[in-house]
Amino acid sequence: MQLKTAAKMIADVSSVAVLTGAGVSTASGIPDFRSTTGLWTADEAREYYISNYYFHKDPVDFWGKYKDIFRVKLLKDYGPNHVHRYLKDLEMHGKQITVITQNVDGLHTLAGSEHVIEYHGTLNSATCPNCGRSFDLPYLLETETPICEKCGHVLKPDVVLFGDPITEHDSAEKAIQQSELVLVLGTSLLVSPFNILPEYANSLGKPSILINREPTVMDELFDVVIHDDLSKVVQQLQK
Template identity: 50%
Template sequence: MDVTKELAVRIARANMIAVLTGAGMSTESGIPDFRSENGIYAQEEDVEYYLSEYYFAKNPVDFWQRFKRMFSLKLMGKFAPNAGHLFLRQLEEMGKQVTILTQNIDGLHKKAGSTNVIELHGTLQTATCPACGAKYDLAFINSKDVPSCKRGTCGEILKPDVVLFGGVVPRIDEAFAAAAKSELLLAMGTSLEVTPVNQIPLYVAAESPSTYKAIINKTPTRMDHAFELVIHGGIGDTVAKLRSYISWCLSRPEDCRDL
């Protein structure tokens, strides 16, 4: 059977689906991959130092100047969900329980309408006051060179709601649990290079062997061996085929059941 059709059948049959997404999920929305030739690592020096907990604490003013430049925050609100994001929302609309475990900080899964999104590395859409906990949106962040708290006399420089280098991934245990509970774990647009997120497929294989694991990524990854089904292709092209196959499967359940 064609591997895309096989994955479509698996999706059609599953009720609980966990989807692990990475930078490749958003490149078709115009957001470069961190490690691509147009990404931050290619254009900036010492990225992990300047985007670290240490540097924010040491020099928050320069941190914000670099942070805004690296992530093009003025543009971030203009990016729109692509076919991949919309496909996952459509699975919810079909009645499936979809939990998205995303490494992305662009907020596009929520913008697409997905309701159960675990943003493992946080979000660029908001920032929080470290002193009083007040939260501010992207419009406010973009309105100031160095955003600071406006509550009362606080005045503390805000901290972006992303996981900086050296910081903890606060919802990682929740992500591992959701993946292990699923009938289908689908990785999309991720090279699975970043720990601890890249351990999720291995954890699922050990703790929930009945969970079927599939990955869609443009290029091979070092973790392909952890999946029963591997598709090397673009997100947009692949989900277009999946959508067509799933529609066929749902309209012909007796044929789909025998595959």
């Protein structure tokens, strides 16, 4: 029943703000950031080593640990899955889709989605903090510590590090304002301030759908809640 209701809600609107989390990328084989093993089993260690503070304290060691923590994503062995393609398919059928994603892997853009807000930044580039020049992923992988060709400073990744400001929050709120429906996919809604967005949508009275494998602390905010495998649910929605 919930699935049919969700399908009808999506069919009946022309614009959707889609909030996506790690559950969207896991279908491509990319583990959740907090599921990486070995040295990085403690959240505290990860949060310290990939922080703005540690980047400025020891940029050389920072890059070594950053590449290790995100090693799977940096390998670029992964492509968009049918969840990414489903959102692009909605767009191709005339819907205005704005994806607001916590993921830093760039797969929504790779799938062809035209309006993507990368709330936590991207792994695919880095910027010189001195001169502002931008560099792409292949350049970042050429050396252990990427240096700006122009001025010699160590580059800073375009991922939002712990301690960095979130610069896309206002854009995300604007996208929700302009949408008729809010669809939340594959996120536990535990990370702030991203988890403010469903509350904001609720305050505006936007119809909303949550699809996530596990219950979240915000389930009660949504009109329709589906706890199941995201890939499976999306395939059913497409039918």
